[in-house]
Amino acid sequence: MPGWLPRAMVLALALIACFQLGSWAFYQLIGLLTNILIAFFLALAVEPAVDRMAARGVRRGLATFLVFLGVMVAGAGFVFLLGSMLAGQIVDMVEEFPKYLDSVINWTNHTFHTELSRVQVQDSLLHSDWLQKYVQNSASGVLDVSTTVLGGLFRLLTIFLFAFYFAADGPRLRRALCSVLPPAKQAEVLRAWEIAVAKTGGYLYSRGLMALISGIAHYILLAALDVPYAPALAVWVGLISQFIPTIGTYLAGALPMLLAFTVNPWYALWVLVFVVIYQQFENYVLQPKLTSKAVDIHPAVAFGSVIAGTALLGAVGALIAIPAVATLQAFLGAYVKRYAVTDDPRVHGGRRPRGGASALARFRSSLLERRPPPGSDG
Structure with a gap:
């Protein structure tokens, strides 16, 4: 056995052990690393506002606190509006449930010639095994729900703390x-x-x-149609449609359509038509003017980056994918040498010129001209 072989085996085993330990530590800290990544992008987003306030004489720590206070107030207001909307709809559904049940029972009796009554249906539901099991599972799941809520609040607090330190100590961090x-x-x-x-x-x-523009436009429509909770729905549509690219408008429009359908089925159709028209207006008129200087990336690249970010980091990846790709594109653009584009019509979507298309034909004709005529000695 060579003398170096035992040392090589020990070194290989040590490297494998270090790799396993590093993989275990990475998977244990993946949640913390994700929170730090979110906090870093959040700090980058608020840093221009913090810099403007600091340039006007406000201490950087106080400026960061004021900016984050405004963000938290806006987020809490959105959650409150959405929660009040959902709570109001649930209360209305509970109050109208007896009427819905009576209509279903009457339709069943009329269609199938039965003699059901609300008392019989309620008794069968209250004494059913399915309802008892559901109540037991719900009671046992209250602790899990509470744990999830507390975990989400702790994660949110962690993100805000890291983002606050990144934004407040940005110059020190760069130094x-x-x-x-x-x-x-x-x-x-x-x-x-x-x-x-x-x-x-x-x-x-x-x-x-x-x-903001999308929310105002949808609020005007919903208020004109007398759809309930129009302000909350407008805020919902505005945020979801803008921070989920390409398909966010249609996802956000589903909830207003559902509530409009409860008022009048034709109102849901009007909402759908408005959502489609506004999406085209936003894609071809509004978005190019507002985002051409900030984020100049192709829509297909944006959509692909969102899909990739979702596959890697879930909802977090979907939110930070576009600014990350835009940053990478702008940074790499400085190192890519560009040349003047030729005047070929194919560059602008035209067809190949006839002269270029007949190059092969001209070559063949030149060969025929050089070929000696039939009957000659050549």
Whole structure:
């Protein structure tokens, strides 16, 4: 046995052990790393506002606190409006349930010639095994629901704390990062950071402005149709339609359509028509003007990045996919050499010119001209 073989075996086993330990630690910390990633993009989004307030003399810590306070107030208001809407609809459904049950019983008796009554149906439901098992499972699941809610609140608090420190100590963080890099690399890191701040902030601010416009437009329609909870539905449509690209408008329009259907089935059709028309207006008129400077990426690339982000990180990946891809595209664009585009009509969607198409024909004709005529000695 060579003398180096035992040492190589020990080194290989040590590397395998380190890899296994690193994989275990990574999977244990994946939740924390995801929270830090969300907090970092959130800090990038609010950093322009913090910088403007700091430039006007406000201390950076206080400016960051005020910005995050506004974000939390807006989020709490949205949750309150949506919760009140859902709670009101549930109360209305519970109050109208006896009427619905009577109509179903009357239709069943008339159609199938039965003699059912509400008392019989209620007694059968109250004494059914399915209902008892459902109540038992619901009682046992209350603790799980409470644990999930507390875990979500703790995660949200963790994200806000990291984002607060990233935004408040942004200059210090950049100085600490640059202190371990050579001067040439420091310039590249600072440039990448600046691009990330511009793209992420521009994306969120432009989306917020489009969400406001979309919410106002849908509120006018819903209020005109006398659909209940029009303000909450408008906020719902504005946020969901803008922060879920391409298909967000149709997903957000499902809830207003459902509530409009309870008022009048024709109102649901009007809402659907308005959603489709507004989506085209937004895609071809509004969005190019508002996002051309902030996030200039192709719609197909945006949709693909959202799918990839969802596959990697779920809903979190869907939210940060577009600003991440826009940042990467802008950063790599500085290192890609570009050339002038030729005047070939095919570049602009035209057909190949006839002269170029007949090049092979001209070559063949030249061969025929050089061929000696029939009967000659050539």
